[in-house]
Amino acid sequence: xxxxxxxxxxxxxxxxxxxxxxxxxxxxxxxxxxxxxxxxxxxxxxxxxxxxxxxxxxxxxxxxxxxxxxxxxxxxxxxxxxxxxxxxxxxxxxxxxxxxxxxxxxxxxxxxxxxxxxxxxxxxxxxxxxxxxxxxxx
Numbered sequence: 001x002x003x004x005x006x007x008x009x010x011x012x013x014x015x016x017x018x019x020x021x022x023x024x025x026x027x028x029x030x031x032x033x034x035x036x037x038x039x040x041x042x043x044x045x046x047x048x049x050x051x052x053x054x055x056x057x058x059x060x061x062x063x064x065x066x067x068x069x070x071x072x073x074x075x076x077x078x079x080x081x082x083x084x085x086x087x088x089x090x091x092x093x094x095x096x097x098x099x100x101x102x103x104x105x106x107x108x109x110x111x112x113x114x115x116x117x118x119x120x121x122x123x124x125x126x127x128x129x130x131x132x133x134x135x136x137x138x
Contacts, residue, residue, distance in 0.1 A: 032117035033124050037135055042107040052076035055085025055101045062099035062113060068092030079133035081110055095119045100132045110135055 042048055056074045063072075071090040076083065081102045088098035096116040103109050112132040116124065 033120055033128065034115050035128055035131060036113045036115075037132075038111045039137060040109045040111070042109070048103075048107065050083075050103050052083060052085055055083065055103060056087060057085070058101040059085045059087035059099040062101070062111070063087050063089045063097045066091035066094060066097050080136045081108075084133065090119070096125070098125070098128070102132075102135065108137070110137070 053076075056076055060072075060074060063069075066089050069089045069091045072087065073089075074085070074087040076085045078084075079102060082104040084100050084102040086098060086100045088096070090096055094115050095118055096114070098114045100112040101109060102112065112135060114125070114128040114132065120128075
């Protein structure tokens, strides 16, 4: 069995138990906020040339399919797993989407995506960010 994601849940979020990517959802029924995580390992022989700017561009590609994007933000930094690039958008559909591409400096990448069917409360965004940036694997 390969590595498994270690996800530290916030008390307001619950991790689903289902096959496929790991998914968390916010417990209150009206928030319609979801976090999805997946893990990838690079198997090529060529060394990876990953920079924070490239991680941001990858995150921007993940959110680019949102319809009617009105506002975008992006950034990078350090987290539990390594270096991340993130991009967020407020749009017509979905109203809010944010993606993190998190690289451990070697060959592993974690993708995390927060999608909300309503304009989320800033607290929901803060909680989702905290969960995404604490993801690790074992």
